[in-house]
Amino acid sequence: MKIARLVLITSFLLVAVSQFTSASESTCIDNLTDGYTADSATHTLNINDLEIRDYGNDHVAFSIKIVRELLEEVGCRRNDVNFGRGSRGRSHSRCEQVLxxxxxxxxxxxxxxxxxxxxxxxxxxxxxxxxNRWD
Structure with a gap:
């Protein structure tokens, strides 16, 4: 009886936490897209206004740091974003020169x-x- 009750309480807490995380992610996307008025939005940050270390040739690390700065600026929480997870499982980030x-x-x-x-x-x-938000 006690074990069943403990399992029920644990299950309830897991569902509540996952819904809270989803709601928090949704709020972050809302902040990034100006209230879901568009599926994508462009933001500009000035590097002189930020304290960013030199990442050398690690352009992906620099880009992730810049995105984190943007997320903080628009009011997202650090836990709202996961750079290791994309729409199809593990994320694939990279940098290339167009020319x-x-x-x-x-x-x-x-x-x-x-x-x-x-x-x-x-x-x-x-x-x-x-x-650009996932559909």
């Missing part, structure tokens, strides 16, 4: 549980992040 030999043409694609992000830099200090 080989031209570093300014680099685009980074970052997958997460919320959706995917394109991260680009201009020739000054701005980073442009385009968020």
């Amino acid at each position: 080989r030999g031209t570093p300014s043409s680099r685009v980074c694609y970052v997958e997460s549980n919320l959706g995917y992000f394109f991260v680009t830099r201009d020739l000054l200090t701005n980073v442009h992040i385009t968020f």
Whole structure:
């Protein structure tokens, strides 16, 4: 009897936590898309306004850090995003130069549980992040 009751309470707590996490992720997407008014949205951050260490040639790590900065700016919680999980299981993030030999043409694609992000830099200090939510 006590074991059945413990299992029932544990099951209830697991369901409640998963619903809370889902609601929190949904709120984060709402913040990123200005109230779901669009399926994608572009944001710009100025690197001079942020404290970001030098990631050298690890452009994916830099892009994930920039996305984290954006998420914090729009009011998302750190636990709302999971960069290891995409729409089809494990995420696949990468950076490529659109025009080989031209570093300014680099685009980074970052997958997460919320959706995917394109991260680009201009020739000054701005980073442009385009968020696209999963359908």
